[in-house]
Amino acid sequence: MALRRSLTDSCVGCLSRCGSFPRLFVRDCSFARRTCTSFSKSSVASIFSGKGDIGKNIETKAWVKGQRVHKDVMFLDINDGSCSRNLQVVAKPHVIQDSSKHQLYGSSVEVKGQLVESKSKGQDIELQASSVNITGPCNPESYPFKAKTRHPAEYTRQFPHLRSRTPNFAALTRLRSSVTAAVHAFFQDQGYVNVHTPILTASDCEGAGEMFSVRAPGDNDETEGDHFFGVPVHLTVSGQLQLEAVACSHSKAYTFGPTFRAEKSRTRRHLAEFYMVEAELAFTQSLGDITQVMEEFVKSVADSVYTRCSEDVQCVTDQNVKGHLDEVQRVLAKPFQTLSYTDAISILEKHQDEFQFPPSWGIDLQTEHERFLVQHCDGVPVFVTDFPAEIKPFYSRDNGDGRTAAAVDLLVPGVGELIGGSLREERLEVLQHRLQGMGLEDEYQWYLDLRRFGSVPHGGFGLGFERLLQFLLGVEHIQDVIPFPRLFGSCKM
Numbered sequence: 001m002a003l004r005r006s007l008t009d010s011c012v013g014c015l016s017r018c019g020s021f022p023r024l025f026v027r028d029c030s031f032a033r034r035t036c037t038s039f040s041k042s043s044v045a046s047i048f049s050g051k052g053d054i055g056k057n058i059e060t061k062a063w064v065k066g067q068r069v070h071k072d073v074m075f076l077d078i079n080d081g082s083c084s085r086n087l088q089v090v091a092k093p094h095v096i097q098d099s100s101k102h103q104l105y106g107s108s109v110e111v112k113g114q115l116v117e118s119k120s121k122g123q124d125i126e127l128q129a130s131s132v133n134i135t136g137p138c139n140p141e142s143y144p145f146k147a148k149t150r151h152p153a154e155y156t157r158q159f160p161h162l163r164s165r166t167p168n169f170a171a172l173t174r175l176r177s178s179v180t181a182a183v184h185a186f187f188q189d190q191g192y193v194n195v196h197t198p199i200l201t202a203s204d205c206e207g208a209g210e211m212f213s214v215r216a217p218g219d220n221d222e223t224e225g226d227h228f229f230g231v232p233v234h235l236t237v238s239g240q241l242q243l244e245a246v247a248c249s250h251s252k253a254y255t256f257g258p259t260f261r262a263e264k265s266r267t268r269r270h271l272a273e274f275y276m277v278e279a280e281l282a283f284t285q286s287l288g289d290i291t292q293v294m295e296e297f298v299k300s301v302a303d304s305v306y307t308r309c310s311e312d313v314q315c316v317t318d319q320n321v322k323g324h325l326d327e328v329q330r331v332l333a334k335p336f337q338t339l340s341y342t343d344a345i346s347i348l349e350k351h352q353d354e355f356q357f358p359p360s361w362g363i364d365l366q367t368e369h370e371r372f373l374v375q376h377c378d379g380v381p382v383f384v385t386d387f388p389a390e391i392k393p394f395y396s397r398d399n400g401d402g403r404t405a406a407a408v409d410l411l412v413p414g415v416g417e418l419i420g421g422s423l424r425e426e427r428l429e430v431l432q433h434r435l436q437g438m439g440l441e442d443e444y445q446w447y448l449d450l451r452r453f454g455s456v457p458h459g460g461f462g463l464g465f466e467r468l469l470q471f472l473l474g475v476e477h478i479q480d481v482i483p484f485p486r487l488f489g490s491c492k493m
Helices: 003-004 009-018 029-036 044-048 167-189 242-252 288-309 310-319 324-332 341-349 365-375 428-438 445-452 465-471
Strands: 057-069 074-079 085-092 109-117 125-136 233-235 252-260 273-282 337-340 382-388 404-412 416-424 457-465
Touching: 029 365, 044 057, 044 085, 044 125, 057 125, 074 109, 085 109, 167 252, 167 288, 167 310, 167 337, 167 465, 242 252, 242 273, 242 445, 242 457, 273 288, 273 465, 288 310, 288 324, 288 382, 288 404, 288 416, 288 457, 288 465, 310 324, 310 465, 324 465, 341 365, 341 382, 365 404, 365 416, 416 465, 428 445, 457 465
Parallel strands: 085 125, 337 382
Antiparallel strands: 057 074, 057 109, 074 085, 109 125, 252 273, 273 457, 382 404, 404 416, 416 457
16 A cells, blocks of 8 residues: 555556556656556457557457568467458567467467557558467467468358358458347337347247247147147247237337248258348338338438448458449439239239249249349339238238238349238238138137227338348348358258
């Protein structure tokens, strides 16, 4: 305590940041300043964004992404994942923890030094190292990602536990986080309440039968009621039905979480586990209320990410389709188009010979049909509305024409269907009759209660989050926009 009282306030602050006192008994703070150097701990992103930091002592922790060794100096490119740019470190051999280990590529390091203006081309600053400590060594011979090599996506998929260290997937990981934040910001700003819908469900929202069953030890599928939950339970394919319950008390609600589908498909558009953004709003007047929110949502998220994450967007799009970013920005600047399903089929039937699956009224649109329709609309996203009631889920509102339902799909370039939505059938008698015909009336009594007690016209939509990323960034394969893909025949880690 006597030592602390003998120092000025500024020197005590310096010592507290360093975490130790000089070993000598010191009374004058000028000596203390000479023996205790304070290093400001900074991320690589904050170092690049910091203004007026030239000359300051900096400490940063990162991984070595590149290395160049000269006779009396070593240049390290380091990155901690906080941004796409690497920070150049200039180090003399004697400041490195073990100067005999010159192969540092892939290693994690702690670097202390002074931030100075750089004389090298393509960068404004660099870190003149006073010490480089190797936190975790890396053998570059066995490390699967080699220096100065752009590895194809097919190769990096073999290493889901390591691929976030590659420049492209590191940028995509940050973008996925930023798009997630933009999704929440849109709905929060619009007054929607966020709902955590259950992952375990006894309801089949889509009615497609492609659900994963959940069984506890001792469950017996052959015995009625002999289940952990008392009824058969599945992993959810959608939180929509539960979300409707909240929308019918809070007017506007959304959910954003994992969904699962036991579809034995390995295409570039399908996953067994994926994320869905779903929204429900009450007191709707028409399908146009739903499509307006869809369009505003897509444009808002795109604008937010393109504006705030331009470096990462450029990093990812440069490795995919050339000119994709400019093209997406061009089409998003225009109003989305609208076609009825009937008109869409008429357009497709005029080009029968161009399709593997012949179009006709009553079929569900295939990916090749969806892409053609987008091209037909000059590449602008297009709403296809009023589908045949027979190919849409039971909850879609009947249009009253005996043929169609008030359902809509949003088709976008490069992906096809991005969002699916509908007005929900709010009329008790109509919905009850439909469920009776399907033999599901008893199972969905709770759903009918939403119509019995204070029913209201409402509707909503669901968006595949990974497909949104594909559309915004021009990523061809859906496995390359999710950190740990789960798909038919593969569940690594």
